[in-house]
Amino acid sequence: MPKIKMPRGTPSLDMTPMVDLGFQLVTFFILTAKFRPQEPVIVDTPYSQSQKEIREKNMLITIDTEGRVFFDLSGPEIRKNMILQAGDSAFPALKGKMSEQFIERFQTMGAFGVPTANLYEYVMADGPRRADMDEAAPGIPTDSLNNELWIWIQYGGTEFVRDAKANLNLTDKDLRDPKKGLNYTIKADGETPYGKIKNVIDTFRDLELYTFNLITGQERETTD
Amino acid sequence: MAEIVGNEGGGGRHQKKRAKKGHVHMDMTPMVDLAFLLITFFILATTLSKPSILEITYPKEKDIDSTEITKIIDSLAITVLLGEKREDLFYYYGKFRQDTTKLVLTDFSKDGLRKVFLDKNYKIYNAIKEAENKFKKREILEAEFDSSRKKIRDDEFAHFVILKTIDETPYRSLVDAMDEMQITNISKFAVQDMSETEHILLRMTKGSQ
Numbered sequence: 346m347p348k349i350k351m352p353r354g355t356p357s358l359d360m361t362p363m364v365d366l367g368f369q370l371v372t373f374f375i376l377t378a379k380f381r382p383q384e385p386v387i388v389d390t391p392y393s394q395s396q397k398e399i400r401e402k403n404m405l406i407t408i409d410t411e412g413r414v415f416f417d418l419s420g421p422e423i424r425k426n427m428i429l430q431a432g433d434s435a436f437p438a439l440k441g442k443m444s445e446q447f448i449e450r451f452q453t454m455g456a457f458g459v460p461t462a463n464l465y466e467y468v469m470a471d472g473p474r475r476a477d478m479d480e481a482a483p484g485i486p487t488d489s490l491n492n493e494l495w496i497w498i499q500y501g502g503t504e505f506v507r508d509a510k511a512n513l514n515l516t517d518k519d520l521r522d523p524k525k526g527l528n529y530t531i532k533a534d535g536e537t538p539y540g541k542i543k544n545v546i547d548t549f550r551d552l553e554l555y556t557f558n559l560i561t562g563q564e565r566e567t568t569d
Numbered sequence: 570m571a572e573i574v575g576n577e578g579g580g581g582r583h584q585k586k587r588a589k590k591g592h593v594h595m596d597m598t599p600m601v602d603l604a605f606l607l608i609t610f611f612i613l614a615t616t617l618s619k620p621s622i623l624e625i626t627y628p629k630e631k632d633i634d635s636t637e638i639t640k641i642i643d644s645l646a647i648t649v650l651l652g653e654k655r656e657d658l659f660y661y662y663g664k665f666r667q668d669t670t671k672l673v674l675t676d677f678s679k680d681g682l683r684k685v686f687l688d689k690n691y692k693i694y695n696a697i698k699e700a701e702n703k704f705k706k707r708e709i710l711e712a713e714f715d716s717s718r719k720k721i722r723d724d725e726f727a728h729f730v731i732l733k734t735i736d737e738t739p740y741r742s743l744v745d746a747m748d749e750m751q752i753t754n755i756s757k758f759a760v761q762d763m764s765e766t767e768h769i770l771l772r773m774t775k776g777s778q
Contacts, residue, residue: 360597367604374611391741393748395623408740523624530622533740539651540736542743543760546627555629558622559744 385415385456385479391535393561400528400558404501406494407456408533412541413484414494417456418501423508424452431500436461436493458482461493487544495548502527502552532560625747628759647689648731649682649746650763650771651738658742659771660685667766672774677745686753690728696721697754722756730755733763 520526
């Protein structure tokens, strides 16, 4: 019987295609990745059968089960203008605290749910401390005597329009198109009592804003 | 990419001595490991499914004040009461009459609230479906479809839903009710506080079941 020749050493395998594919995938995911912004609270949204997807430009109001209200607006430039305008004239608690560092940190921050009295401390806090503050945050006041949410929405909306007109050359007509204009988006937990959400909706209606996007999860056709 | 031709292997002195033949094999394991680590990370970190939205236009304040409501033809109003729990879902037709109005229990299933809405609103629902089919077959343009849909929805005899809430109504109930409205093409609606008498009736009806 002829002897079978065993190959010496380790067999070498051409890994080129695998590595190529691997890097293709890496590149794809790096390019398409859109990171979920840091959320101060976890909210379990209700479901709907709506097929519409969330639009790009949002003013996001988050309301958790306890009814705490969080405010978020995207776009660092708009945020900067908003805090500059609002801090100067509308929020006495921020008088004299508007340092350059404060504004810079506010610009890149996500949603916040503290009254302006605590805002400076919150913005200047670092990651873990801020998470603690989120947990204890009372939410943005929405009661009629001290409706800070009203002011944030008002200034945020104004600055958005100003920015869109100046930098993107959009007209009033363009801005009425939800794809280009600002969308007022409400994200609330399914268990939140409606009384708390009504405060937010009434605030919007005071500002003559009547169209909202309610964030919902996609529902399977079979409902219980 | 996987192999590097080893011509320049060694310094100038060595090269003269003996030019290397064949290929230099590079150990690519760490690189591959890293690549797959990155893949895993990005797969886990990307959000592939965007959340969906329910676009709702609230009526302007003046539209829902009591004088306007009373003007609405009695037979066109469907009032939905959303109670403290998701199961506390009742409806009645027309105006509220203290002694004769009876609440009917329903639920959020396919044959529940949706059927209540459809039974009343089927004409408009069918008209919109028809327009939608035309649009799907490309017989009409999108703008045309949008305007005709708006026209159908705002019909004088379109049904009107009044959602009555209490402070404790879970948001989920409201969104579910609005979702049913969108499915059945009801666009005229209002959200109001439940009156005390309605609330009492709700509790009584619930207690008797």
